[in-house]
Each structure stands twice: as C-alpha cells, then as structure tokens.
Amino acid sequence: MPRLKALARLMKDLEDQVVVCMRCGLCQSVCPMFAQTGREADLARGKLALLDGLMQELLQDPKGVQDRLTRCLLCGACAANCPSGVKALDIFIKARAILAGYLGLSPVKKAVFRQMLAHPDIFNRILSWGARFQGIFIKPVDDLLGSSCSRFLSPLLQKRHFKALAPVSFIQRAGLRHTPAGGRGLKAALFVGCLVDKVFTPVGDAALKVLERRGMGVFMPEPQGCCGIPALSSGDTVAFDKLVRHNLKVFGSQEFDYLVTPCATCTSTITKVWPLMAQEYPEEKQIQIARLAAKTLDINQFLVDQVGLEAGKDEGAASILLTYHDPCHLKKSLGVAAQPRALIRANPRYRLQEMAEADWCCGSGGSFSLQHYEISAAIGRRKLENIRKSGAAVVATGCPGCMMQLVDMISQAGAGVQVRHVLEIYAEGLD
Ligand code: SF4
Ligand code: SF4
Structure with a gap:
C-alpha cells in the first residue's frame, strides 16, 4: 500500500x-x-x-x-x-x-546498469577484456565500414552488423589532458562519451586534434562515466543518479570554460535530462548540475559559434560527395543543424549533397533498437534509401549512436557508403 x-x-x-x-x-x-x-x-x-x-x-x-x-x-x-x-x-x-x-527492473538490467555501467572502473575493465576476446564471437564483414557480425546465432546481436570494440579505448591510448588555456584564453573539458571512447575512437582523436589545433586548453580526465541515458531510458534512476554524481565529481574538480562532447546524445542528456531529473536532488547538487549544464555545448556548436572556423587546405575541386544526417538529439533537442554543415564545408575536399529527410530519425533510439530491432531496422532502411538516392560516397553525422545504426543499415545492404563523424571530416581538412 x-x-x-x-x-x-x-x-x-x-x-x-x-x-x-x-x-x-x-x-x-x-x-x-x-x-x-x-x-x-x-x-x-x-x-x-x-x-x-x-x-x-x-x-x-x-x-x-x-x-x-x-x-x-x-x-x-x-x-x-x-x-x-x-x-x-x-x-x-x-x-x-x-x-x-x-x-522493478529485470535482473539482467539491474546487473548491467547498477553493477557495471554505474561503476566506470569496472565497466572499463570488462569492456577491455571484451575487446581482447571478441574475435571468438564476431567476424569482420565489410572492410570499407570496418563492420562485423556475430559468428553464432545470438538473441542480442541478431543479424546486426556493427563496429567492434576498439583494441584499446581512446582515453587509454590518447592519455589524460590537463593543459592551460591556450592562445584564445579558453579551456574546454572533453566529455568523450562511451561509444567514442570504446568504439569510434578516431572521433576522439579528431576532437583532440581540432581543439588543440584551434588553441584550446584541454581537460580530459579519467575515469569518465557514461552520461546515464541508457540506464534512465530503462527507468533506472539508481544507476543514473550514481553516474551523474560521479561525473560531477570528475569534472567539478577543475575550472574550464566549456564542457564539450562529440556525442549529440551525451550533450542533450547533460544539458536537458540532468537538470530535469535534478529536481529530486539536494539544492547544492541542483546548483552544480545547473552550472555544468549551462557550460555544456555540442562540439560542432562550440567550434563554429565560440572558436570560429579554420578553412581547410584547398587542393582543387571538391571531389568527394558527402551527405549529412541530422541526429535527433542534435537538431530537435538542441537546435544544432547549421554548425555541423559549416564544419563540413570548411573541408574543400568534400561537396555537401543534402539528402531528402535529413532530419528524419535513423531508427537507433539507443536501447530501443535492442528491444525492438525489427522496427528500428525498418526505420533505418528509410534513411538508407535517402542516403543512396543522394549518390554520396560518405554520410557524416554528429552522434556515435546514429553512426552505429548507419553502419548496420549500410553494411547489411552492401551499399558501399562510408560513415564518418563531422569532426573527422573537419579535422582531416586541417592537415
Ligand atoms: S502535437 Fe501531439 S502532443 Fe502536441 S498537443 Fe497535439 S496531440 Fe498532443
Ligand atoms: S518516436 Fe514518436 S512518440 Fe516517441 S519521441 Fe519520437 S515522435 Fe515522439
């Protein structure tokens, strides 16, 4: 009662x-x-x-x-x-x-969220073991995309194609950063996000390269925790709460001007969902969350609106046709749509060709695709058709969650389109 x-x-x-x-x-x-x-x-x-x-x-x-x-x-x-x-x-x-x-939560979700995800040290160790032994369970399928699929019938992976875990996580490989504000007098903290840290590690390299090339001081601490949205999407406020508190401690230890992230979902979670759920927290924690949320920006927005663009080196006519997918958490949640396109245009090697319905969801929805894979894939195939019709050789986007879904759809269809993060395109132009 x-x-x-x-x-x-x-x-x-x-x-x-x-x-x-x-x-x-x-x-x-x-x-x-x-x-x-x-x-x-x-x-x-x-x-x-x-x-x-x-x-x-x-x-x-x-x-x-x-x-x-x-x-x-x-x-x-x-x-x-x-x-x-x-x-x-x-x-x-x-x-x-x-x-x-x-x-109540199912025992599996409880174990995954509360015993693993909510403890970044344990989570990192488990995934590092996973990276070593994943070859037993998965096999490569598409060289262009670097995608894999399951070797055996698996209820979790089903017929998915996906990017495997990187052999070494990004932060572990790149090392920590704690450099003073650079020539522009700005220091940015980098919230890497789980998928960039453990799967799409070149996106992390691109983020660091761009920040350092643009004269930023960088604070990249460890162990960063997940932003908490996978747990909260399943209704687990206990694991979510632990992760918010962990990240507040890690990022609250130093002064910086902006917290930036290359993951649209992380940005939207920190700026919108943390304050929403903070209503139940003690006042002191609510203030900390509000302060951190106020200085959190999507990295595309940060680079264009706060830092200013550096035009890439022009080596002749734009030869690679590229199309752009608007992540829901970037455009609908944060209103960021022009900035990623500006970063793409700053690299003269690419020509941006808009696809139809660029801001229609790709069907990922985080844990939604785990529970409702058939619907998720059907929504994804609509996106795939629009990518194909654009004629582009590359599809760029600003969320590693969308990248995972696009890799799956494109790899299964053998469509021969590369999936890149906007930062990779911009960073490549600075060489
Ligand atoms: S748009 Fe949908 S959610 Fe909004 S008022 Fe109309 S029915 Fe309700
Ligand atoms: S799937 Fe439909 S109901 Fe759910 S958030 Fe998107 S538009 Fe709203």
Missing part, C-alpha cells in the same frame, strides 16, 4: 504536464514510430492519453503500460513540433522511471 501511495504522488506530478496535450494529432506526421506501425498507441498523443488514465491502467495492467511506453525512440520529434508545447520527452522519461520504480 505505501508503494501505491508514493506512486499516486508521482502520478499527480505528471498529470499537470499530460493535460496540456489538446489531442490535435499534429505529432502524427513527424513520428517515425507511427510512420512505421500506423498505430495510434505508438504516437505521442496515444501515449499521453495512456498516461492520462495511468493510475487506472496501472492497477489493471502495469506491464502492458510499461511495454507501450518502451515503443518510443525518444527522438523528440513530437515535442519539437507540438503547438501546445507538450514536453513529451520529459513526460515519457519520468513515466518510465515511475513504472520501473513500481514494477
């Missing part, structure tokens, strides 16, 4: 936000989930209607409510296009946390 009372209190908080939805249905045309399934229940309007009667539904079918809430990419297209300003993402994230608190 006390649990039900606590739940009822939390529900009340959500109620005020849910009633703002006037059921106009304008979110229908922008929702990648609805476009794929055609189900009203998958639309923001459908989920909000569900949450409106949540207490009632919970008593009857709590697991059913939870399952319906997981059928969402958390892409933010509904919130970005809602005329009533419904903060659908905030509502869905909180509702998942409430439901997981009520129903």
